Amino acid sequence: MIARYLTTPLGLLAALTLALGLTVAAGTPAEAGLGSDYLNKGERLYQNEHIWREVAGYNNAVFVMQSDGNLVLYSMGPVGNRVCWASNTQGSGGVFVEYQHDGNLVMYNGDYRPVWSSGTAGTGGTNTNINYHGQVWVGDTALTPYCTS
Known part of the structure; x- marks a missing residue:
């Protein structure tokens, strides 16, 4: 199930964000x-x-x-x-x-x-x-x- 999300650009970005502890500005407060x-x-x-x-x-x-x-x-x-x-x-x-x-x-x-x-x-x-x-x-x-x- 997780691997399927990693094949999309958004899924890959989310995985990298979590792995690296980065914050992505999405226009909503944290x-x-x-x-x-x-x-x-x-x-x-x-x-x-x-x-x-x-x-x-x-x-x-x-x-x-x-x-x-x-x-x-x-x-x-x-x-x-x-x-x-x-x-x-x-x-x-x-x-x-x-x-x-x-x-x-x-x-x-x-x-x-x-x-x-x-x-x-x-x-x-x-x-x-x-x-x-x-x-x-x-x-x-x-x-x-x-x-x-």
């Missing part, structure tokens, strides 16, 4: 790398995808785009899990969140209409990340409080 603790500009989190970081050596801070349309930061550790911050957009139809090139983190519904934004356009920075304290930063602006326990 998804965050699996297990990553940041989103670069133009990258998205779709429903049930997340970024995470080990926090203070014993907890994980997990920033997840949930299937109910809510963007949530969780602290997950040995004493249990808790919500540290939420966009409160459940039921909004939110399908993905994108860190845009203007520095704004925006959630879109299935019709590509914005349903929530961080309000951080033009504030600087190169990525959306989770710092060592479990705090989500959108560029140079803190979006959430500390989330360590």
Whole structure:
């Protein structure tokens, strides 16, 4: 089955891209790398995808785009899990969140209409990340409080 796809130019290009770890610009934003603790500009989190970081050596801070349309930061550790911050957009139809090139983190519904934004356009920075304290930063602006326990 795989060999059949390698005989077409597109299949060969896809195989080479995967083998060499290259990125091909296809006109659509990239998804965050699996297990990553940041989103670069133009990258998205779709429903049930997340970024995470080990926090203070014993907890994980997990920033997840949930299937109910809510963007949530969780602290997950040995004493249990808790919500540290939420966009409160459940039921909004939110399908993905994108860190845009203007520095704004925006959630879109299935019709590509914005349903929530961080309000951080033009504030600087190169990525959306989770710092060592479990705090989500959108560029140079803190979006959430500390989330360590």
